[in-house]
Amino acid sequence: MFPLTEENKHVAQLLLSTGTCPRCIYRFCGVDFHAPYKLPYKELLDELQKFLETEKDELISEVPNPPPKKIRLQELEDGIDGIDNLSQNGKGRISVIEDGSIASKNSNLNVCNVCLGILQEFCEKEFIKKVCQKVEASGFEFTNLVFSVSFPPQLSVREHAAWLLVKQEMGKQSLSLGRNDIVQLKEAYKWITHPLFSEELGVPIDGKSLFEVSVVFAHPETVEDCHFLRAICPDCFKPAKNKQSVFTRMAVMKALNKIKEEDFRKQFPCPPNSPKAVCTVLEIECAHGAVFVAGRYNKYSRNLPQTPWIIDGERKLESSVEELISDHLLAVFKAESFNFSSSGREDVDVRTLGNGRPFAIELVNPHRVHFTSQEIKELQQKINNSSNKIQVRDLQLVTREAIGHMKEGEEEKTKSYSALIWTNKAIQKKDIEFLNGIKDLKIDQKTPLRVLHRRPLAVRTRIIHSMETCYVDEHHFHLYLKTQAGTYIKEFVHGDFGRTKPNIGSLMNVTADILELDVESVDVDWPPALDD
């Protein structure tokens, strides 16, 4: 069913004669259902011309012999280029477009003066196929996709010009045209292209999909079309740090909303002129949103940093907890990079025993994302088989929101440790028994000297909830402690030049030092334990 009515004829004729494509004409006539836009371009053009033909039936009755084709061709070209001819002859010139084949040949060559080809060749099957080929070649695994498209800012200017023109024409018929009565270019574009994508790739379009296909268009020929706006609305175009050009879509839209009609018409032709070339495709990119893998790790080495230890480009210690776990994930998920985070961390020379420490790894732009729980279990096994320095458990996929639980644990939950203490004075069993009875001991810790170079100087009050001792010999004993999160254990033992008070040394009236430290438990109940 042809979507235009008698009411739309003047506008349609005006737009077609000034170089606007059929789909844009529909948009300006407020055609807001999908079907008409999906028809092939040639069909749209033919239908439109037939619709407008009836107009000049009146003219034909006046002219007994229609002028030969050759002359008409000449007039046709004049008609399309000459705005002045329009105003002088009104319908006369336009109605020369009576011979469908000539018109369509010429109109096919003409790049739409409003959409610059976006609703001409760039929404049709051939182009979409080309995009889909690139998507398939990129090697991503996906079950749905979100399509994002970016148009050059000049399109907004041309749209604005066309709107002013159409508004004026409709005004002559005492009809009004609000900005919102026009169908947006991007909307119409998506109406047409979404089903084509779905068909070609075999997956639905879903706005919430993590897999994004993005196409960016540019039109170098008309890049300067926007520049006049800066002179009139300079405050809309403030240079921002990361942007190459100050003429962004947002800035241009803002300026168009501000500018007065008279000022606009003085600087920009209404209707817009016809460009020589269509838009260029600047980029076709695919990317997948990050996925998150969580688990708990044990650390059995006293010579392993959590993150790579590199000073002045030189690696000080081989490997790290994060690399031993993430390298495997990076490979299997075919991700670009990763971000490792954990619920607190331990020093290079400290082991993590018990249930281990919760961690989460963000895999950036993964190409493979679907894994069964069996596959994840096998991945965990692989990691565990590859190193005896670390072991992981409860490996699972989690959402971004769940990461919050882990960071919560870092600040709020308790931790327990076991330490091997050395004393300068000889001690007996009875000398350490009193420590077992101390509950919720408050200590004040100034920022330890060993981290003072990169942390602010402050005093932190922390609680040692409980302690348990185990005598070894005259100069050694084991100390088990349960403490508040954020307690520096080593400093609690040796006192850090008296800057942690009280400390084991001051409590026992000896010089104490710590020979070994192990994390026995990190009391965070996330991620959920999985039974193996």
Place this chain on the structure above:
Amino acid sequence: MATEPAAAESTVPSLVDRYFTRWYKADSFILLDVKGKPCEDHCILQHSNRICVITLAESHPVLQNGKTIKNISYQISTNCSRLQNKVSGKFKRGAQFLTELAPLCKIYCSDGEEYTVSSCVRGRLMEVNENILHKPSILQEKPSTEGYIAVVLPKFEESKSITEGLLTQKQYEEVVVKRMNATTATS
């Protein structure tokens, strides 16, 4: 950190041994008549992260037998007290900036002698030890740990160069031996 318990206390490296390098400011005994009393030696403990703890060296007069400290003061001039030093943020803004000769504190002894402790290194003053104000004997009992004088953070670019004017432990020990020989020779 050692992974096995050591048998005797002497084989266990101390906290200072493990993480700090000792540097010394010690005037050669020849400079007796120059401003500054003889043997007012300082020991600077430099951590691997470049932070310096200023302490008195064993040969300092205050640490010798028979000396009693009457009072320690951080008021080094009418307008400047090291106790007023306030440091904020990760970059330690607001810290008093010290040069090598900047005084940190004054130690008054019961025998009337007065000693000034200097910074010996350039950098921002982090803190001075308030524990020795309340109990000066700590300075004499544990000069290398609880009895420290101050903590200084050198500029990142200067972390290696600040020790250029100081003696290594070996050089310091040689100076001490020379002094002892000179004293026994003259006495």
